[in-house]
Amino acid sequence: MIGEPMPNPKDSIIANLNQQLDAYFGAGKTVQQVASGVSAEAPFFGTTAHHEKLRAQRDKLAPAVRAEAAKGVIASVAAKSLGMHIKRLKLIAEENGFKFADTP
Numbered sequence: 001m002i003g004e005p006m007p008n009p010k011d012s013i014i015a016n017l018n019q020q021l022d023a024y025f026g027a028g029k030t031v032q033q034v035a036s037g038v039s040a041e042a043p044f045f046g047t048t049a050h051h052e053k054l055r056a057q058r059d060k061l062a063p064a065v066r067a068e069a070a071k072g073v074i075a076s077v078a079a080k081s082l083g084m085h086i087k088r089l090k091l092i093a094e095e096n097g098f099k100f101a102d103t104p
Contacts, residue, residue: 058092065092068100075100 068078079086
């Protein structure tokens, strides 16, 4: 206890991991390759209630953004007139399939 040297935590973790690997492969199990992006344990990102709420808010703004795009203005001018950030405006336009003019 007091006065005894403490074992290095990294060494104990490595030793424990090696014991688990030996037990796994000793039981005759093999390594499996999982394709990139495939997991049964992680939720699908982008489908949370928070994201759905944000999408609903953007959908409410879409008609005003579409009206600005129909005027033929560039995205920065439309963002200023609507009082929103240009990235949000471009995201709304991309989600709803319309584009802004390239030049004023």
